Amino acid sequence: MPVRAQGPLKPRKVPRQARAVATVEAIFTGTIQVLLKVGASQLTTTRVAARAGVSVGTLYQYFPHKRALLYALLRQHLEGIAQTMERASTRLADKPLNVISDGIVSAWLEAKTKDIAVSRALYAVSADFDINDLLGKGSQRIQAALERLLTSTMDATFEDPRAVAFTLRAVLGGSVRSVLERNTPEPSLALLSGELPRLCRSYLHASAMPIGRTRRRHVASERNEDLN
Amino acid sequence: MPVRAQGPLKPRKVPRQARAVATVEAIFTGTIQVLLKVGASQLTTTRVAARAGVSVGTLYQYFPHKRALLYALLRQHLEGIAQTMERASTRLADKPLNVISDGIVSAWLEAKTKDIAVSRALYAVSADFDINDLLGKGSQRIQAALERLLTSTMDATFEDPRAVAFTLRAVLGGSVRSVLERNTPEPSLALLSGELPRLCRSYLHASAMPIGRTRRRHVASERNEDLN
């Protein structure tokens, strides 16, 4: 048997007694604390166990290897973000395109910057390529929510809502990530937050086939007017 | 002295004899090969040394620690990308805004997808947060090139070219990264490549204060017309 087993990323066993539930909980919070204190590259199973107040052996009873632990943590985090976006989606359904656009941007920024330190730490974790299918899953949920939103608005129809939703997610997710990964994210984040609403609006308008009474080219510019 | 020294990320010593230059070169190509074969998470100094045909000790004569090696490798790669963008910048200077926009997008896509496998492997490397000032430096060069470009065009002036250039880089860089990190990047990349030109154009037009003879709102829609 190999020393560094790869195996599945699933938890090894589910805690049944109350004591065990508390243990797993302690391991999770311990992991976050270690992550925040020393960063992903210095994160050690021993350190996590010590911080959680259990022995390494206990940790390995619930997680087959370190990556599975980080995977589970990332999963929780992405779950929260996907839910935020889905809630935003139902709240914004049937609204005008500009409202939808601004709502998407602010929901995304809020979700990602609620706890900047944790987001940053988890970006480093997610670099592990074995973990990428997870990111893919979360992305798909978010993308589906965005797509529903685009087809719900009465302002416009989109030729390829899937492509637009996909691009929107990649652009929002990627740009915010690239900013949060900087050493001092705050000023850059402020800059980006100021620009993204305009970027998102103009992209959506450029992608829409408007269904108003006005002629096409005039509608396009009318849509933009309250931006300035 | 700590076992896992952090220290500066600089190379430890510069090779003086021809033999030594060849050694360092072999270490670099060995690193890329190992990276492509087993990925960043399994990359080992011993493995790299073996692949390069030298002993570990030799490796550590030129690089104070593993991170310094990866840092140097990433540096070379980013250097190439920054140069590509700077060349594109001089080539596109003074051109109409639409030409500039399309040129930026295609230069970026070309630079990042020239060797997708290497780009992917290096994304995983760059997750190490200690390395982020490097990414910051490369970004600044690219951002400066974009900013020059925006102020060079006679089609339009920008109220805050710095903010626009910054956003452009974050959006292009982030979205392409998020796509290349997927398990099978090709189809997603095709999708994104189809959308980014329109996104970039519409964002630039929405950010520009046009200086033509026509009235503002008409100019805005005219700019978009050859997109459809």
Place this chain on the structure above:
DNA sequence: ACCTGAACACCGTTCAAGT
């Protein structure tokens, strides 16, 4: 059912010895 911690293999890094 859950927990412990010594034990083992492997990895990063060093350094005395070689050309």
Place this chain on the structure above:
DNA sequence: ACCTGAACACCGTTCAAGT
């Protein structure tokens, strides 16, 4: 000036023994 490889500390993971 450059290279080697055994040696050392530390990390991931296991497993026999405990409650």
